[in-house]
Amino acid sequence: MDQDLFLTWVRSTGLNIALSIFVLGMLWRTFEIYTLGRKPDLAAPRRRAGASGLHTMLRRSIPESSVFKRSPISYVGGYIFHIGLFIVVLLFAQHIKLIQSITGLSWPSLPAQFIDFAAVVTLAAMLLVLVDRISKPVKRFLSTFQDYAAWVLTFLPVLTGYLATKHLLLPYTTMLALHILCAELLLIFLPFTKLIHVFTLWASRWYNGDTNSKKGVAV
C-alpha cells in the first residue's frame, strides 16, 4: 500500500472502524454505568452551604496545598498537558473541520503557530509527567500497564501531528496518515481504558458532590 492509499484508508475505512468501535464502547460503558443499580436514597437530604455537585466539580479541580507540595509535577505538568491537549485537539482549524463534518458543529480556530507552540508544550509536559511517574518509587509502584498504555495512546497523536505539520522524519502524507491512525487507535481504546475520563470526569465529580451534599458533607 503506498502512502496515498494509506491516507485514503485511514480517512475512510479506518475511520469507520474506529468510530464504530468507539460508539460500541461508549454505549456499552454508558449502559454499564447507568445500570449499576444504586438504591434510591430515601433519606431527607441534609443540604448545607458549600456542598453540592457544582462545588465539588470546582473544589476537586484545585489541588490541596499539602498534596500539591508533595507532588507539584503531577499537578503543574498535568494541568499544562491537559490544557495543551484541549487547545491542540479542539482549536486547530483542521480538527474543527473534522468535527464539523461529523457533527455539524463548528467554532473559531487559533493560528497554526499557536497550535504548534501548544503542541510542543504539551509534548514536553507529557514527557515530564512520564519521567516523574517512572522516577518516583511510589508512583512507579502504583503504575499499571494501562497507565503507560494510556500515556502512549495520548502522546502518539500529538507527536505524529506535530511531526507531520513540521515535515519531520517521514514524508508529510505518510506522517499525516500515521497521525490519523494514531488518533483512531486512541478512539478505539478510549471507552475501555481510564481514558474514558474525557467524558466521565465532570459527571462523576458532580455525582460524588451531589451524593455527599445530600449527606451534608462538603468535599
Place this chain on the structure above:
Amino acid sequence: MNEHDTLGERLAQQGISRRAFLKFCAAIASMMALPPGAATAIAETLVKTTRPSAIWLSFQECTGCTESLTRSDTPTLENMIFNMISLDYHETLQAASGYGAEKSREDAMKKFYGKYLLLVDGSIPLRDGGVYSTVAGRTNLDVLQEVAKGAAAIIAVGTCSSFGGIPEAKPNPTGAVPVSDIIKDKPIINVSGCPPIPVVITGVLAHYLTFGKLPALDDLGRPKSFYGESIHDRCYRRPFYDQGKFAKTFDDEGARNGWCLFELGCKGPITHNACATTKWNGGTSFPIESGHGCLGCSEPHFWDGGSFYAPLSTPTSPLNLATEAVVAGAAVGAAVTIANRMKKNTAKSEHQTATVADLEK
C-alpha cells in the same frame, strides 16, 4: 532536411537566436536546481547534440497531455521539446496514418535501436488480455513491450502512464497499470500530472541530452527538482493557512480576499508538483491562484482519494457507522448490566451478618 541533425542546426534553421537559446538553457538550469555554470554546459552540449529519435506511444489516455504540450499561443520553452527531439511517431501529431504510420515507428526503432527515447502517455490495460485498448490491432501491452526493448530510457508523461491515473481508478474495469508495472529493465522517469507541466518534460529532456542520464528522482520516480516540494509549501496563500484564514465557500469574503482553500478541499499539502512555482499558461497562474483548490493530480490514486471538495482532515466519504456496532454496544452493555446485577444479588444472598461476639472470637 536531415531529421536527425544537431539541435544547433535546427535552431538556426528556425531563426532562433543564440541569445534566446541561452536564455532557455539558463531557465532550464535554474528550474532543475543545477549550479549556475550548468547553463553554459547545457548550451554547449545541446547545440552539438544530435537530436535523438523519440517515439511517443498513446495508450488509455485523453490526449490532454499532448494538448497541454502543444497548445501554447506563443513560442515558449515547451516548443523547445520539439526542437530537441525528433518525434518519429506520435499518433495525434503525425501526418501519416495506417500502415505508413506504423512503418515510421518500425523504421525509427530499427535505425536507432537502443538509442531512442520512448515517451508514453496513458495507462496500459491488462484485463482480458488487454483487449480494452488496441492500436492497429495490437494491444497496448504488446506494443509497449516491443518498443521498450530498444529504448534508451522511458519518459512516462502524465499520471496515467506514471501511476495508472483515471483509467486505474476504482473499480478499474480494464485492469489498467502504469508503465513501471510492466517494464522493469529500463530507466523510467515519471512526469506525473493531469496534465503534467510542459516545462518539466523540457527540463527532463534537456538534462538527459546534456548529461546522458536522468535527473535525480524521488521515491515515485519523479524528478526531484520539480516534485521535491509540495504545492502547499510553495503556495502563495500559505500565510493564510498558518493564520487560520480560510475561504468557507467559493464566493464568500474569504474567497474574494484570496484566503487559503484548505476547507474547500485543497489537496496542496499532499501533492508534489511545481505548479506553485512554474505556473501554467506562460506563467499566468495556477489552479489555486484561480480560486480553486489543488486536486492532487500528480499523486497516485488521486481520483480515489475522496471528494475534491472535502477538506483533507475530513472523511473521504460519508461516515458509514456500522449499525451492528450500535446494536452490539447496546447488547454488550445490557449483558454486562445483567452480569453485574447477578453478581450483586449473589453477594447479597451470600451475605452473612456478623455479631460483635463473632468478631471477638
